[in-house]
Amino acid sequence: MTPGAQTSFLPHTDTKPVGAADFYFAINATFRFVLNKLGPDGLRQYWTDLGARYFAPVTARWKSGGLTAVAEYWRAFFAAEPGAEVEVHQSPNEVTLDVKVCPAIKHLRANGREIVPCFCEHCHVIGNAMAAPAGLTVRVEGGNGSCRQRFTRC
């Protein structure tokens, strides 16, 4: 995958081609803070609200563009994440993200950061909150640095 976002498929765009990896520190710290202050249900609610509200523009594109829009989004998304090694495959019935190297887990580990134990759950919860209004669902297998995410119609 060539680094640098195909920004036309992303709802929010920047002037730089890829993000700053140190922001993964803040994402991990945010999960820990919400978990400590509001508990596991609070953290799941945070992820659900992020998926349903912040990512609503992505859902709208998935709703109108179907699985092709899902594949376009994730290709552009991972091209803008530093250190990501991800293959996005589209078939008539599903889009599969083969996450060989999760950029967040990689950067957190490389810098000796304590990773929130439930870190990987956010992909499943946010992904489903984004997908459900578009008539889609996501299943995640694996985690802890590599996983496979399958987006299918409900």
Next chain:
Amino acid sequence: MLGCYDFCGHYEWTFEWLRQQGGESLVRKYWDEAIHRDSQRHPAALIAAKGIEGMKEYWGHILAEEGAGYHSTATDAVFRMDMHECPSKGFLIRNALRQYHDYCDHCMGWIGPLLKKCGWVVDHEHNHCGQCWWELRRADDVTSPALSTPHDVRLRNDWKGSAPLDTYSRANDPDDKTVS
């Protein structure tokens, strides 16, 4: 997955989500506990150990990585930054993202307590349009902010725009400001 490319978007969104859960006090705790003490423990260690050299090292790295338009200068006693194009506020403005009422407060929210722990105070102004200036000096240094630089952001024609100007004087608290 939550990514770092649009981090400033979901970061700003999170401020408002937290405010709705626990009020402004939860937002302040978030900036201090999650950002200052957890996420940003590396600048805290750098500045505690090296002072101004640590500031140069940290902000030189992160602002280059974020693509900021800024200028910094320093003496033996003062570190100054003039931010002409804040990468995070610029991202929010360009993408019309605004959930929380004052995104710019987050910088003072984590940098202020970090510097207080290290024995530094902050003189700072931001105009809510992606421009700000900072002077950082030791708490026992009673001199006023006066570091002369041709890159002073206040020399810009658009420094005083339609948005209010938030001013901090020898501060460490995001709410210790005057608004004009």
